[in-house]
Every structure is written in C-alpha cells, then in structure tokens.
Amino acid sequence: MDLKIQKIIPQLITVLVVVLVFGFFTYNAQINMENRGIDFGYGFLSQESSFDVQFSLIEYDGSHSYFRAYLVGLLNTILVSVIGIIIATILGVIVGVARLSPNYLINQFAAFYVEFFRNIPLLLQIFFWYFAALRALPLPQDADAMLGVFFLTIKGLYVPAFIWENLNVFLYSIIAAIIAIVVIRIHARKVQETQGKQLPVFWISVGLIFILPLLSFLIGGVSLSFEIPKLKQLATTSFKYEGGISLPPELIALTLSLALYTATFIAECVRAGIQGVGKGQKEAAASIGLNPNQVLKLVVMPQALRIIIPPTTNQYLNLTKNSSLAAAIAYPDLVLVFAGTALMQTGKAIEIVSITMLTYLSLSISISILMNWYNKKIAIKEK
C-alpha cells in the first residue's frame, strides 16, 4: 500500500502540473481571443486566399482556397527536401569514401570540404549563395547555354522540358520491368539455395530496365521530345526565357546549400560506418575465396549500412526541417506561404502555427518510420 502511494504521488503531481500549465494557457488564449474578437476554428481553410505564390507545382492563384495554398507550400517543401536528400546522399557517400582513400591529397581534400561546410551556419550559407554567389550570374540576354540547352541566369536556371506522348505506356513498361526483376530475384535466390548456381541477376536487371522502356518507344507508340527554352524580348532591356522548365534562384540556392551542408554530416556517417566494419571481416571474407567486389557487396556493405543508416536518417530529418529556412530568402515553402503570408492575412496564429508544426511532425515521423522499417530489415537477425 505504502509503495503504491509512493509510486502514484509523483505521477499525480506531474500530471497536475502539466494540466495546470495547459489549462492556464488555454484559459488565457480564450480570454485574449475574446478581447480581440477572434474566433477559433479551421473554417478559414476553405476561404479564398487572394494572394499569389511565385513558384508552385500545382495550379494555384489568388482565387484558390487557403488549403490549396497550404498544399502549394507543402509540395514546395517536399520538392526541396527530396532534391536536397538525393544530392546530399550522393555527395556525402562520395566524400565519405574519399575520406578513407589511401590517397593523401584526396582524403585531405575531403576533410577540408567537411570541416569547411560543417562549421558555417546553414542560414549564412543560404544567404551567401542567394545574395552573393547567384547575384553574380549573367542577365538572361547575356547567358551562354550550357550543353546547348541549359541556361543559368540571374533569374534562375532554365532547363528543357520533356514532352511525352503516351506517357502511361512508358510508365507501365517501367513497372513491368520492376516486377520482372523482383520475380527473377526471387527465382535466382531459389536456384542458389537449391542448386548452388548463381544467376547473373544484376545484368539481367540492367537489361530489363533498359530494354522494356525502349520497347515501349519502338512499338508502344511512346515518343519524347524536348522543349528548349528560348530567349524572348519583353522590352528593350528586359528579356526572359520561354518554354522549358524554369527553376527560380531561391530553389537553386536553397537546395545547393542544404545539400552541401548536409552532405558533410552524411559523409561523416558513411566514414564511421565503413570504419566500423572490422578488418578481420574483410580478411575472413577474402580468405574464403570471395573476390574484392563480393567482399564489398556481401560482407562490408551490409554491416556498414547497419551503422550508417540510423544517423543518416537523422540527417534526412534535419534536412527536411532545415528546408524551412527557405522563409529567409522568400522561397515559397510551407513556412513562408502558410505561417507567413496566410497568417498575416487571417491572423489565425494558433491554428496556422499548430497546423505547420503538425505537418513537420508528421513529415519527420513518417521519414523515421520508413527508415526504422528499413533499419529493422537489414538488422542482424539473431537465431
């Protein structure tokens, strides 16, 4: 009895404190909102937003609702995060491996890169790219084409757009290729387990993923053409490019700095992971007759990945959260569009900030669930 009370009392006190604090806050919020004549509610989401967003993945203008504006911001955030994660991963793996290179120059170069970009605040890097580096780019009329089709100007990067015909056939062919590869992999594993033979799964997969889409071009009626951006004169000194896809400088500055910054952390994770695999593992693998490629693929990488993935997940989460710094350079992400412009117009501070925070929370949680699932899949299965 005595022990039970001892266990219950501290919990009761804590809960009481938490409830009191929250109660205090809600009570004040109610009174404040009454005083200012604001009513609480999420009804504003369906109202007309009447503001424009300069860069949007879906069709949007002032006549759409606030909810649509929220979606625009969310998609822009996801766009930056996905591009950033892809670039940062590629760069991070390269730099992480380079730091372990026996070549003195290469590993020092990689170490310099890591130490340099890691120790400068991300916001400063974003400002640097946006206000200093990208402002030094040429005006549209002076820009030289890169590879004939890319135009990097002060107003953004213009890339050719793909124009597809029968895109769905092409997508079906890719899906078919992926299904075929999965089937072949399962079959190959069975063959290996029962007969001990190894099928060249890798080459078959590469062949399938190229040949099936190619077939869709030849017989499926798929065709692809490019729309190359063209310079157009608006006034005597004002030019712009038309056609193709234009990426605003805010997007470029943001992805570039996010990727460069996060890549340093990923590089450290990769280095720690590869170093964490014992030397004996490699030697043991070599001594049972595996060739260097097999040693890397079958012995080192599976073990290194196990060490690399949890901290790298954290870095992906950080990148997603850091993409909110977009607000500083007016890239229309979730924070700028929704917690900035929409909040300013409606004055619904509590609703909008809570929605924004919940969105980031669910983005974070979904990435970490995904990564936990993958992590569990590759974790040691002890018998």
Add this chain to the structure above:
Amino acid sequence: MSKINFLKPGKDNLTTFIFMGSFLFVISVIDVFLNSFFSLNITGFLPSSLSFIIPIILGFIGLYFIRIEHSGNKFLDQVNKNINTSNFNAILSLLIIFIIIKSIPPVLSWFVVDASFAGDSKDVCSGTGACWTYIKVWFRRFMYGMYPNAEQWRINLSFIALALLGSVGYFATEKFKKYLTLYYVVIYPFIAFLFIFFFISGGPIFFDFSYGIIAAVISIIIGFFIPSKFKFYYFIFVPITLYIALKYFIFYEELIELGKLDGLNWVETGAWGGLSLTFIISFFCLIFCFPIGMAFALGRRSDFPLIRYISIGFIEFWRGVPLITVLFMSAVMFPMFLPADFFIDKLVRCIIAISLFEAAYVAEVIRGGLQALPRGQYEAAKSLGMGYWRMHIFVILPQALKLVIPGIANTFLALVKDTPLIFVVGLLEIVGMLNLAKTNPEWLGFAMEGYVFAAIIFWIICYAMSKYSYNLEQKYKTER
C-alpha cells in the same frame, strides 16, 4: 642498361624512369602554374580544347612512369604510396593539384592583392578585389548591433569579466576544486545572468546588480562557517533568498538612490545585436537547456509510466519541428497564451524557445549516456542503500555526463549555428546585421564581403569548439 619497356616501368631502368617521369610531371605543373599566375599559355599553339587537357596527359604519363614499387628510393616510395597508387588515383591527384594551383591567384587577388583596406568611404572600393573598408566601417554594428557606441564598453567589460570568472577552474587550488561543479552550475550562471541583464541592459534596474554582488559576497563569507553536510543546500537556497530579502526589505530606498546616481543608460534589448548577441543567446540557452534536458532524460527513463510518456511526448515534439516554427510560435502564438497585461521581452521569449528546443536534443544525448552505463552501476548504488536522487547525483550522472561530452558539444555547436534564425522575431545578430547593412543605399553591392567575414568568424568559433570537445573526449577517455 637493359631494353626499356615503356609500358612497364620497372626497377631495372630506375633512373631513366624517375628522370623522365618527374620531368613530365614538373612540366605539367609548370604549365598550369604559368597559365594561372602569369596567364602565359605555353601550349597555346595547340587547339584550345587540347591545350586544356595536355597538362593532365603529361602529368598522368609522368606519374605512370614513376609508379615503381619498392624502388628503394624512400621519397619516391612515399609519393607513390600517398598520391600515386593507381591510374585512377593519379588522375584525381593531378586534378586536385591543378585545381589548387588554379584557384590560388583569383582567391589571393580577391582577398589581399586587389582588396582595399584604407579609407572610410565607398569610393576607395572600385577595384575587382574585396572591399574590407566596408567591414571596417560597419565593424561596430556587426559586433554590437544597434547598441550605442558610447556604451559598448559595458559589453566588452562584461564579456571580459565573464571570461575571467569562467577560467577560475584552471587556477583553482585543490581545496576549492571540490566546489567547482557547484560554482559552474549555480554561482557562475547566476553572476552571468546579473551581468548581462543588469549591466549590459543597464538603466534603472542597475542597482539590482549591487544586490546580487552583496548577496553573493555575504553568502560566500557565511558559507565558510557552514558544516559541509549542508553546504550543497546552503549554496542553492541562501544566495537567492538573501538577494530577494535585500531587494525587497533592506536598503531598498538607499540603493534606489545609489542606482539613480550612478545608473547606466538603459539599452532596450531590441537594440542589442551583432556577434555579442550571438554569444549572449548561446550562453543563456546552454545554461538553461542543460538542466531541462537532464530532467527530461531522467524522465524518459523513469519507472513511472505517466512521467515517461510526458517526457517522450515533450522530446519528440521539439525534435520533430524545425526551430524556425518554434521561433514563430514564440513570436505570434506565445503572447496569446499569457494574460493580456503580462509582457515578456522578445529576447527572453527567444531564449526560452531556443532553450526548450535544444533541451530536447540534450535530453536525447544524455539518455544515450545513461543507457551506455552498465547495469552494475545502478545495482551497486542501490545496494549501498542510495535513493533515486543520491544514486543519480553521486554515481550515475557524473559517469554518464563524462561519456556524452562530445554529444553535448555537438548540440552546443548546433545551437551556436542556429542563433542567426532569431531574425524571425526581429532580433539581428551578426548575419541579420549583414543583411541590414547590405540594403544600406550607401553601401550596396558588398554582400559577398560581409558573408565571407561572418563565415570566417563562425568557422573559427565552431572549429575551435569542435577541436576543444575532441580534446576533452580524448582526455576523459584515458581517465576511464
């Protein structure tokens, strides 16, 4: 001399290969060097695409020739081992060497040769180099924000005093070392708090500072006569009680007079800024986030399910949202949650928000340390009859905190790098000041200089801190 097989450099014709290889390599380096430093192009007679690739080919052949294993020449073996292990490595090494040579002249000319240092107006900056005059003119703004020039000695004095007080640990005698933790955890933050909020802020509340000093001095003097058993509790409660007593009951009128006479000008927190604000915010957030984080780390490992869930909720919530939305919340949402006549300064709100945010990260780091301790430590402490708090204060936490020093240092590093975000609530530390200066019509077009300047400062601070934490880690490693 035997027949030379150029495709297979070997030991037989060592001198020939070394001579030819080094010659080709040196030629390629000299070509790039002349090209970049004196814009001479010795391969200019070739087509332009070829003349670009010639040094790489020459250098590659050179490195191929000198790649002789166990040549007996120590220097050559060292070179081969370090930069020239395979064809692929050789090309990468060459590229890096060339990039370094190519990038030295433009960087050097921008930073030093063509840069302007003299003068105090924009007119001296017409060259292609950096305009350091801009930094020179705006230096005080970048360091102190809008803090009045005549009062800036207060910031300097406070920082110097705090640095001196902070270095006490290095000079402490053996006898005093026992109290170092107490000093750093309770007394030092308290003094720092008084310094910053009453000395830097100044004004009519300056006399509060004197109460603090009097309270601290009196309590330390009495402290020598307190039996050591109660010293811990004494130093936690008495100075603050004394301070409050002094402030509200004794000497009140006299000290108000004193404060009015010698009072410093009041500088509102909105005028604080620049690098000094970065330091102030990082300092306070570090002090506050540490105990909060520790509490939630313990809460997350508590046996009480309700406390555990509340802690998990707190930690995961702050870790899941970006700092910028937290600052948004502190700016627009937090005032709604307080009584209407209750006003909190925006700097204080900012510090609270960042502290709570960082506390969640600190909590996770400390939890890592707690989990890394062997169970035996807990069981041994319990078997000695220690209760929960005694066990944690005397046995668990000292060991766990030692383990997580690098993690804490990383969190603190992240905190320093996050301070520029306070631009959201309208406070301008150094990066914010740069953006303000950049839009000044008299000084347009010097964004690059400003960002490079701030980057160098932040880089030095962060790099020094990470090296220091690495050293600490090494030091404690050997002690274990």
